[in-house]
Amino acid sequence: MPEIAETAAEAVSAVHSGATVLLGGFGNAGQPMELIDALLDSEATDLTVVNNNAGQADAGLALLIKERRVKKIICSFPRQADSRHFDEAYRAGEIELELVPQGNLAERMRAAGAGIGAFYTPTAYGTALAEGKETREINDRNYVLEYALPGDVALIKALYADETGNLVYRKTARNFGPVMAAAAAHTVVQVEELLPAGALAPEAVVTPGLFVDTVTVIGTDSGTAAAKEHHPALRSQGSKTTTAAEGA
Amino acid sequence: MPEIAETAAEAVSAVHSGATVLLGGFGNAGQPMELIDALLDSEATDLTVVNNNAGQADAGLALLIKERRVKKIICSFPRQADSRHFDEAYRAGEIELELVPQGNLAERMRAAGAGIGAFYTPTAYGTALAEGKETREINDRNYVLEYALPGDVALIKALYADETGNLVYRKTARNFGPVMAAAAAHTVVQVEELLPAGALAPEAVVTPGLFVDTVTVIGTDSGTAAAKEHHPALRSQGSKTTTAAEGA
């Protein structure tokens, strides 16, 4: 059973300085903004962050970078119209960048979660992003060796959790969540609602509870949108224990 | 959109002699028995078969082996109380056996579906099943190199398909189905019911339709059991196009 954290601050207390933190989300969808804000309010520094991007505008990850608390970022697409804090830190030589093609990034975390030490991927063969890496020809195709990318802590966002930690997501907000939950030693999830065990249909669970260590309930736009629909994982007999409004 | 086959015989016509055939199921659960029976009635021979087991009693795969139409079997657990046809063929030197730990078997097919050429797995390191294989130490752990295992055709069983080929499964009958669907060049599925596009909730689809080439409707015990429940993937507004009773 996961720990239920009353506040986002408590939920992110597992992130220690020097940790590798996997941050979920693709754009705003699935981004655990409130957990990242809590991380910003914490003392944690000297972080290695894995995220698809490198922060946008003056919020969340961008502010962590602005405060120089991210020593290294592992991502696929740092440069964006509003990535000015990353751009500045990078040009100043004050942040290390490991640029990884998006699919290799996802697969490296998937490998970490699945106990695979390394794998041969065709992506990036012959490009600058494979320079210095081992290659191998298998059945007339060329591959690059990539290693598993585990995290100390994952901060992700899901739609519903049940008390056993089972998670379901909403639409394209699923993105990196399930992969990061499995790849991290400690997984922290912000959800719109926490439901009793048995409220989620076992066929429709996306992230089984054994990947989840801490759950905290935070209402966002996703919950508002979900309230207008019937999510298929919700069993009709499942009554809600904590709604976003009642919760932290 | 997948082809809808009227009969099991038509559905398995994609299996040619010499093909590598991935057969789903773990015990009876998820086993596409009617497709295997149709394969038995076909002319296909000289097959390489991938399945967790090597046939039981006097049915399905066991009969294919009895008729010496399987030149090689790749499986994790051939020896069973009622695997007499395999035992006999094996002792006579008339079938080749590649014994693969169950998780490596699943992961090798997963790699094939995911375009991964090979991967380093800790399973079987230091055992007879890793003899002659490449090994590598990564972060103080020992791994064995295993290669992707693609199929020419997969024969699997699911619960429902929609007209776009999206699949959902029932309970532990899911087992190898999703992995084999992605690993084979051509995937044939027997389902209890075929539903219109839109009848399956997109959040609850397990195998997206792009992995599915042929669907045929065959009623079995699974459908009978499912009829007493509400599968979470079924949207209430989805009306059924073909039920098992009406179908082939």
Place this chain on the structure above:
Amino acid sequence: MNQGLSREEIAQLVARDIAPGTFVNLGIGQPTTVADYLRADQGITLHTENGMLGMGPQAAPDETDPDLVNAGKVPVTELPGASYFHHADSFAMMRGGHLDVCVLGAFQVSATGGLANWSTGEPDAIPAVGGAMDLAIGAKEVFVMMSLFTKDGTPKLVPECTYPVTGLGCVTRVYTNYGIFHIDDDGERRRPRLVEAYGLSAEEIHNRLDVELV
């Protein structure tokens, strides 16, 4: 000078040439506009790298959903038959060769189908790749949309890419304002073949390119 086809006309040609019933990924930027010209009767299923098949058109301004976006992070919609999956599964679909076509933009395409579209290689540029390299090597066919020449007239279909490559030998067709090229493998090597010409004659195109055409 005759500019050949407009961007919209190029997108129309790409849409015309995508086979019915296929699974297609449209890259960010110009390739996205191809969706505007796909006909419903083509039965094309769109994939977006952030975890969806069966993506519908861009969402109306008053019907956007924060949890339903495309690879460009633009709000989109869901069609009947859609499905959602996580990032590793989404890129497994590409890498595993399950997508029939992806359409990408390019700085350069080489005569053997090498693609350069992720980096200008300028020393002070901040690099970013996203899913470009995964898409380039993943789909069964890679269609590129680009102008055939830069503003100063330099060809973008080149003997070898001078920009950093995204993938080797992966492009199968190049849709440009002056013509469509297929890059076929004749068993010995891959070479571009001019299939349709627009605004310039085939001879003029041959003369202005430093690439041997079939």
Place this chain on the structure above:
Amino acid sequence: MNQGLSREEIAQLVARDIAPGTFVNLGIGQPTTVADYLRADQGITLHTENGMLGMGPQAAPDETDPDLVNAGKVPVTELPGASYFHHADSFAMMRGGHLDVCVLGAFQVSATGGLANWSTGEPDAIPAVGGAMDLAIGAKEVFVMMSLFTKDGTPKLVPECTYPVTGLGCVTRVYTNYGIFHIDDDGERRRPRLVEAYGLSAEEIHNRLDVELV
């Protein structure tokens, strides 16, 4: 001769020692009986390799479901909080170290925690491995249940396995009819430590084993 504990008593000890709130896989055969002694208040979640967490007890004869079986293909039940997943995901859970404990039977366990439980090594035997090797190296802790001696009195806790191994250095505890052994890593090497003795004295156990105990 005193036989020490019965199989049921060994299963009870294993059940007692599984930490509350953990995720556990019980191997086929004798290990399955551990489930009979787990208390509800321990909050143990059972994993079955064929794709389920939250597995409940064996199904009553009139309530079996053809699509709900355990790794031994025996009909089982589903508990609240259960989830289903495919085979690659199921074994990823093991291999990725997400299960806290697995319980396995054994022919032999070596002094350094090597496990032999998949093959007798007889030349005419038909080999079969199932999920044994995946489980052996996957769980954080591997508990073995076995008799300490064969019927002819040969120890099964041995300096080195003579049977073909399932995994190296993977066993953390050995539950036998005569005693419980923990195989700890003292920083230099792994060695068994006799934690509890039954039916025989600690000295008798030491004398009958060819293994150096801590």
